[in-house]
Amino acid sequence: MNRRKALKIGVGLTSIATLGATIKPWFTKNLPLDSRVFSDMKDLLAELAETIIPETDTPGAKLAGVADYLLLVINDCFTIKEQRIFYQGLTVVEKMAVEKFGQSFVCCDAKIREELLTILENDDGHYQGLLYKIKRKLWGRSFLDLLKEHVVEGYCTSEAGATKGLAYQAIPMKYEGCITIGPDQKAWATR
Known part of the structure; x- marks a missing residue:
């Protein structure tokens, strides 16, 4: 040669x-990510949801089964990009908990969990107005936006959330577009 x-x-x-x-x-x-990736993080999802909607005199997100709802939405409804953003967000939360407090997010108490989510929100929240729209268009929605939206959606559509967390009326009597809600009255759950 x-x-x-x-x-x-x-x-x-x-x-x-x-x-x-x-x-x-x-x-x-x-x-797409393997569905088992998120199934292995079900406890973390449940604790994140419980941190956003904790149990008080009404059931919390954990009791409402929001973690199961999140798994369903992540695997069946999220785009590949959103799945990757969500997975990266979950790993960042876990990594922050271990680095700052020396334990997993699941093992932290409620005050530490709130502090960690506040840190994440402050890191994510410095975009305002047009900058936020540009960031969202280029990189997609943030982990925290996705998490909060779907936790609230899962809670409000669950039986425990709709009947005990909200004022549920199975058959509304009449439509009133704008009503005044009393000081201790719950929001309505009918659609």
Whole structure:
């Protein structure tokens, strides 16, 4: 084999290897995450939901089964991009809890959990108005936005949340578009 042919083969193999290394992240980035990834984090999801809607005189998110709802929504309704954002957010929460307090988020008490979520919200909340819209368009919704929206949605559509956390009226008598709510009155659960 002469030198020119050996150089062509070497350049060709190098080009193929470089192209493969360049394309592989694109393919793996666009593959959905395995549903077991989030199933393994069910306890973390339940504690995050309970931190957002804690149990008081009404049932909390854990009792309402919001973690099961979140798993269903993540696996069946989220885009691949949202799944990846959510997974990264969950790992960041767990990592922050271990680094700052030396224990898993699930093992932390309610005050520490609130503090961690407040830190995340402050880190995420410095975008306002147009900057927020641009950020959301380029990088998608943040982990905390997705979490809060779906925790509230899961709670309000659960039986415990709709009947005990909200004022449930199975058959509304008449439509009133704007009514005054009393000081201790719950919001309505009918749609």
